[in-house]
Amino acid sequence: MYRICSLLALSFLSLPVFAQPAAYPPAFDDAREETYKTIGDVELKVWIFDPPDHQAGDSRPAIVFFFGGGWKAGNPAQFEHHCRYLASQGMVAMTADYRVSSRHETLANKSLEDAESAIRWVREHAHRLGVDPNRIAAGGGSAGGHLAACLGVVPPLSCSKPNESATIEVSSLPNALVLFNPAVLLAPFEAISLGKSDEGIDKFIDIAKRTGVPAQRISPIHHIHPGLPPTLILHGEADTTVPFVTAKRFAELATAAGNRCELASYAHATHGFFNYGRGGEPGEYYPLTLARTHTFLESLGYLENPPAVTLPHSKNVHYRSHFDHSRHAFENDKRGTVAFLGGSITEMNGYRAMVQADLQARFPETQFTFINAGIGSTCSTTGAFRLEEDVLSAQPDLLFVEFAVNDDQDASHASRECVRGMEGILRHARSTFPKLDIVVTHFVNPSMLGQLQHGLTPTSSGSHERVASHYGISTIDLAREVAERISAGTLTWKQxxxxxPKEPGNRIAADLIADLLDTAWSNPIVNHPRSASHRSAKTIDENSYSRGKMVAPSAAKLGKGWKVRRPDWASLPGSKRDRFSDMGLLCSTEVGSECSLEFAGTGIGLFVLAGPDAGVVEYSIDDGDTRALDLYHRYSKGLHYPRTVMLDADLERGKHKIKIRVANTKNETSLGHAIRIIKFAVNQ
Known part of the structure; x- marks a missing residue:
């Protein structure tokens, strides 16, 4: 990891490329456009990003990037940000076009011929371009990574042609390779399988139809030999398009042949993981892979300084999106609203108070409004339904969320409920306020700690991480950080x-959040004006609680035995939280008593207080079958325990009516049949 806060990764300052499909051909205000090859009426362009103060006649290192797209499609704009960053660090960086089937009705062999022509053109024109002809790197992603790999490994396909300025005597061999999830295996090799395509066709058969020459002829792994250019491969271990095993085996064989071939692997990363991202914000892996690329090029003498990429100190801080909206509010408007949503870890005077103090210290002139929306014992399901009323109504600029512990130990949620709750919170928040900056923190309990120490990922934190990553929301994996520190002997569970958590544990959480904010706020606001929204994403679960809303008891139609009232707490066994003392609840203890509610949506649940006398609720929806649910919880014995129970979360969208009745059965541990409803939870 690198941290150079004084420097600015200029690629982070460019205009968003992937907020919508980039135009083809691309247009860059700060790049020179030249034609490197003409085939008939097709002019193939290269866009050149020059370093500051660069002049013709200089002898700078250069890199030429080739875009991905399966030799079918793609856009040179894919590597705009990489080019702009590397140019800012002293290299001449280029992104090249080449022929693809969708635009030129060609196959992969012609794409490779064009890539060879591009490198020869740069080398022949090196003096005019201010490039060192002996320090030219080739880079690319996926199919573009294949082309770059072929340039360094496979014997050239093309020879000089009348319409090319460069002759065959000018080498197309790069001096270094930077390959992002490259397709290095195109034909059967050893026991490696590429699996099936989306259409169920063996991928080797599909590839053979797209190569234009025998696939093995341009399959880099089949041509490994001593004397290859120094190579860096960056590959996601969860890549199913170009399986990670192909890159791993290529690196092993290249190294065994005496070559320098470094493989940087990224757990959980899928195909295209390295790209800049969408919506004008860098993807999670973009800064990581960019810093790794910089380090590799620096080791070759192509770059002089360490990476100018700001990354978190801890690998358990996942920086996925900018925080420019909140920073603008705090720094320019001198006002800001910060909300904290969670369970008792949020409600108590712990990490929340420390983060509040940190923010006030960062922005001493800012008038902050801090919202403590923590409610002890509640899970992400409750959080999703009360989000609108308890958080969004205040129009926050920055939101902190934690529910991993309560989803695990209080609610005992399976993955589906963890996803539905967290997606409900994050999707609802971003749908309402697209500019809202959000941080999700995973706290830890003994059960989760034990799983992590045995190499397992807890269901709650793993599911929440999946949702946050999907929506490009930054996270603090405190649970994993604590497990790693305990395993390393630098922390004990008692400490x-x-x-x-006690003060030291909360301090770790607050410091990791500070690490994230340091990363996000280390550079001036240039790329993301206040009007910029965070990117959106497709729904993971169509019935997640992203339209959740709490409905007051007064909306119900009450039958005999039901009343909205403040319980006589003094006469009831069990303790209760002070926040509920004066609250009017929809109550009944009379077996057989009924009430009903008309609602519109896909889900209905009850936010209840379930104490020592909690009963069983019987219910039917739209006059359907009667179902029953025991409200008594394992924590109900001595506490009127707040919990949200979903009665049906998978209804057809539309209007519905639910009838609720106090059952004549009860939990054998319960002292009664009481149903006390704080509010109805409706997923509209």
Whole structure:
């Protein structure tokens, strides 16, 4: 990891490319456009990003990038940000066009011939371009990575042609390779399988139809030999398009042949993981892979300084999106609203208070409004339904969320409920306020700690991480950080403070959040004006609680035995939280008593207080079958326990009516049949 806060990764400052499909051919205000090859009426362009103060006659290192797209499609704009960053660091960086089937009715062999022509053109025109002809790197992603790999490994396909300025005597061999999830295996090799295509066709058969020459002829892994250019491969271990095993085996064989071939692998990363991202914000892996690329090029003498990429200190801080909206509010408007949503870890005077103090110290002239929307014992399901009322109504600029511990130990949620709750929160928040900056923190309990120490990912934190990553929302994996520190002997569970952390544990959480904000706020606001929204994403679960809303008891139609009232707490066994003391609840203890609610949506649930006398609720929806649900919880014995129970979360969208009745059965541990409803939870 690198941290050079004084420097600015200029590629982070460019205009968003992937907020919508980039225009073809691309147009860059700060790049020179030249034609490197003409075939008939097709002019193939290269866009050149020059370093500051660069002059013709200089002898700068250069890199030429080739876009991905399966030799079918793609756009040179894919590597705009990489080019702009590397140019800012002293290299001449270029992104080249080449022929693809969708635009030129060609196959992969012609794409490779064009890539060879591009390198020869740069080398022949090196003096005019201010390039060192002996320090030219080739880079690319996926099919573009294949082309770059072929340039360094496979014997050239093309020879000089009348319409090319460069002759065959000018080499197309790069001096270095930077390959992002490259397709290095195109034909059967050893026991490696590429699997099936989306249409169920063996991928080797599909590839053979697209190569234009025998696939093995341009399959880099089949041509490994001593004397290859120094190579860096960056590959996601979860890549199913270009399986990670192909890159791993290529690196092993290249190294065994005496070559320098470095493989940087990224757990959980899928195909295209390295791209800049969408909506004008860098993807999670973009800064990581950019810093790794910089380090590799620096080791070759192509770059002089360490990476000018700001990354978090901890690998458990996942920086996925900018925080420019909140920073603008705090820094320019001198006002800001910060909300904290979660369970008792949020509600208590712990990490929340530390983060509040940190923000006030960062922006001493800012008038902050801090919202404590933590409610002890509640899970992400409850959070999703009360989000609108308790958080979004205040129009926050920055939102902190934590529910991993309560989803695990209080609600005992399976993955589906963890996803539905967290997606409900994050999607609802971003749908309402697309500019809202959000941080999700995964706290830890003994059960989760044990799983992590055995190499397992807890269901709650793993599911929440999946949702946050999908929506490009930054996270703090405190649970993993604590597990790693304990395993390393630098922390004990006692020092951390337990499930409800003591001061040292909360300090770790607050410091990791500070690490994230340092990363996000280390550079001036240039790329993301206040009007910029965060990117959106497709829904993971169509019935997640992203339209959740709490409905007051007064909306119900009450039958005999039901009343909205403040319970006589003094006469009831069990303790209760002060926040519920004066609250009017929809109550009944009379077996057989009924009430009903008309609602519109796909889900209905109850936010209840389930104490020592909690009963069983019977219910039917739209006059359907009667179902029953026991409200008594394992924590109900001594506490009127707040919990949200979903009665049906998979209804057809539309209007519905639910009838609720106090059952004549009860939990054998319960002292009664009481149903006390704080609010109805409706997924509209």
């Amino acid at each position: 951390y403070g337990g499930t409800h």
